[in-house]
Amino acid sequence: MTTSGGSSRQPPRPLPGTGAGSSTASPSGSAVRKPLSPALPGFPPALGAGRDREFEFTASDFEKVRKLIHEHAGIALSPAKQDMVYSRLARRLRACGDRTFAQYLTRLERDRSEWETFVNSLTTNLTSFFREAHHFDILAEQLKKVAEKRTIKIWCCAASTGEEPYSLAITACEAFDSLNPPVQILATDIDTAVLAHGEAGSYRQERVERLSPERLRKFFLRGTGDQGGVVKVRPELRRLITFRRINLLEANWSVQGPLDAIFCRNVMIYFDKPTQYGILKRFQPLLRPDGQLFAGHSESFMHAADLFRSRGRTVYQRADTPLR
Ligand SMILES: C[S@@+](CC[C@H](N)C(=O)[O-])C[C@H]1O[C@@H](n2cnc3c(N)ncnc32)[C@H](O)[C@@H]1O
Secondary structure, eight states: OOOOTTOOOOOOOOOTTOOTTOOEEOTTSOOEEOOOOOOOTTSOOOOSSGGGSSSBOOHHHHHHHHHHHHHHHOOOOOGGGHHHHHHHHHHHHHHHTOSBHHHHHHHHHHOTHHHHHHHHHHOOOOOOTTSSTHHHHHHHHHHHHOOSSSOEEEEESSOTTTHHHHHHHHHHHHHHTSSSOSEEEEEEESOHHHHHHHHHTEEEGGGGTTSOHHHHHHHEEEOOGGGTTEEEEOHHHHHTEEEEEOOTTSSOOOOOSOEEEEEEOSSGGGSOHHHHHHHHHHHGGGEEEEEEEEEOTTOOOGGGTTTEEEEETTEEEETTSOOO
């Protein structure tokens, strides 16, 4: 549920198109996190000691979860994430009727259909419109320089709830001064719940509060009636984007190059360096020689200097192309 920081407004209704394990916004309106599991009435919130918890969760259960999510999604959970894992998965235990984590993990081994929700529960989906805004200015300059008549292709490979690919679509419309720019955006993520949210293209008003009135007017439709407090992206913007599930760890991405830009922001931070390197190695041939790779503010690909060269401000170009 979204809360509006310190204000007396009523909590808004849930958005349509958000599934189980979907995201919520923080009081600042910019954070998207999984809901925490509430404490049982009469019990303190689960902290540290196993005896305080609703479900038995041993150190070996935690190690197993860490191993499974690392193997399957590349996500390297630090030992400090024990409480987070408990909170996120306790909801699944309740829903499945399991009494201990050991029981749930046995279920996971047997039931492939539970995997999707398991992974969705453990991803972190923090995002916002025009997050790290300078990247969109740099992309706009790149788009304006494309002289040939061709379709420009952008891959947003950790799209979360859609704010990033829609920011890319807005940037493209503005760069070409058209609601029908020659741009295709592929928006992918491992988490099917956030992809469903992105596909629906509906956001609570607070999520778009920092956009200029002009952008709001041009690219969003305001909900009325029971959709009051919700905005929806215009269909023209939605048409520029294809949403698809892709696990960056999987061998076959089915992504058609050559790409003008890859937005891979704030996801590599969850992977260890060898995993990052393996992914960067597969990005390189997909990117056009004059293409750009955009990383998150705290991510650095210096360990892959043979593949990508920094252009500053967490933007990279292929290392096998002349410095531009
Ligand atoms: C913190 S969000 C970043 C969202 C957006 N790129 C941004 O910077 O605002 C990280 C996203 O990476 C996704 N993710 C995690 N592991 C992944 C994987 N192995 N393959 C694809 N996406 C993954 C998560 O589901 C989550 O939506």
